Every structure is written in structure tokens, then in C-alpha cells.
Amino acid sequence: MNTYSKFAPNVYIAKCFESHTKGDIVTLTSQHGKETEVEIFNLVKEQDGYYFYSFVRCDGLNSQSRAIQKAQQYQNIANNAIKRSEQYCEKASERRDFLSLGEPIKVGHHSEKTHRALLERNRNRMDKAVTEMHKAESYESKIAYWENMADKIDLSMPESLEFFRFELAKAKAKHQDLKKHPEKREHSYSLTYAQKAVNNLEKQVKLASLLWDVLH
Template identity: 65%
Template sequence: MDSQSFAQQKAERYQGYADNAAKRSQDWVNAANEGCDFLSLGEPIKIGHHSEKRHRNLIERNARRMDNAVAEMNKAASYESRIAYWEKMAGKIDLSMPESLEYFKFELDKAKTKHKELKDNPRNESMVIH
């Protein structure tokens, strides 16, 4: 397996991870909407009432679920940055590939041409600041 196909497989694997994390994040957001019709009324917690514990637990559960949603969203963003890196590495040409010899020969010829041009046409002005 060459480095390009390895990098492409890593990018695809991380894409799957990112998609799963985004889906889990959305699931947590949907779960956090439990009791949203009740909470949207803005009803205060009735201290000492039999519904106080249920109301506090509902708010706490939804806050925890939103925290989980944000954590999953951050994981998805982390995977996205890894995907960008591995996609860049998939396009990288290195010496492990047989076709890289032609590429590096071309680059060498280009560098030799540029070097010869610089040697044949020296700069007239001095680089020293007076």
C-alpha cells in the first residue's frame, strides 16, 4: 500500500467518524427538547410544590444533553480538521511512489534552468545598504 492510498483511507475513515459525531450531536439536541412545550412557557419553579423536583430534573437533564451535543459537535470539528490534513497528504508526492521519479526529474530540470538563468544574468545593483 502506498502512502497516497493510505492517506485516502484515513480521510475516508475520519469522514465516517465525523458524520457519526454530527449525527450523535443532532440526536442529543433532539433529546434536549424534552418538555420544551412546558419550558417554553417560562413557568418558574414552584418551590415546595410537588412538581418542583420534576421541573428541576427536567432542566438539569436538558442542560446535560446540550452539553453532550456540544461535545459531539466539537469532536466532529476535530475530525474535520484531521480529514483536511489527510486529504492534503493524499495529494503529496513522495519517493515511495514509482511515478514520483518522473516528477522529481521534471522538478530538477526546472531548478537547473532557473539556476542557470540566475547565473547567466547577475544583478547589477548591490544588495548592501549604505
């Protein structure tokens, strides 16, 4: 059975018991038993009798599209919560015309039980309306997070190699510019931060090359 193996944060490669070549279609099985067809890209490593490959999903889903799906999923949940909140608010208006009169409960009267039950129903409905609204609000940060993720390129995508190479070239140029022109440094750590950015991007390019460089 071919499975997933974690390669880097948010990046998984295929762990296969047989050798494959670029373009082969294989089925990966998650730890929960879900099967997904993928297209083999690069051999990343061989270890303990297994072959580890980078891959692209045959269904076209990558990190960006999954992020978009996730954001939409949370948006739908929030919308449903808002809808339920509005419905509870509407139900809480049962016999509003009567309650607006401020008629006191007539203790001992045949209407006492009905009156108390009406007030209790409406009170419970308003409580539920508030709960659903809070639930909708709680998803706002999750929606924002996944919408932000949808704008990012990461190592799970073949285009990440070109992207990180481009970003590395920019980072190196900025670092060299700050070295030659100290007056451009905004603070005493500007050069250090610029060098750190170069180092980080060099690591990203190295990983992306293992995954997606056709000459690898």
C-alpha cells in the same frame, strides 16, 4: 519473519532473512503483528545478514491511497460526531412547549422533582451536543492534512523516480536562468534558494533510484 525497516521519512523497505528477486511475493509482519503481502521490487542493501528491498503492496495501497483512506476515516468520525450533536440537541428539546412558558419550579409541589430532572436532562444533553460539535471541529485540521497528503507523490511510490527527475530538471533550468539573468531574481536569496531546491531534489532522485530504478 520478514519485517519493515525505515528507509526515509514515511518510507519503509522490507527487511528479509532470505534473498529474493524482483516480482517475488513475500509477507511482511508489522511490529503489531499485522501481516501484509508485498511484491519485491529492488534490492536496496545487504546488512548484518539481512536483505533490504523496496516493495509495492499487493493490495494496491500506497501513500496516496492510505492518505485518502485516512481523510475519509476522520471525515466519518467528524460526521458521526455532528450526528450525535444534532441528536443531543433534539433530545434537549424534551417538553419544549412546557419549558417555553417559563413556568417556575414549584418548591414543595409534587412536580418539583420532575421539573428539576427535566431541566437537568436537557442541560446535560446540550452540554453533550456542544462537546460533540467541538469534537467534530477538532478533526477539520486532520482531514485537511490528509487530503493535502493525498495530492502528493513521495518516495514510497515507484512513480516518484520519474516525478523527482522531472522536478530536478525544472529546478536546474530555473537555477541556470537566475544565474544568467540577475534581473529575474525576486530578492537577494533567490539564487541561494534555487540552488537549495536543486540539492534537495538531487537527494530525492538518488533515493528514488535506489528504490525504483529497474537498472539499479
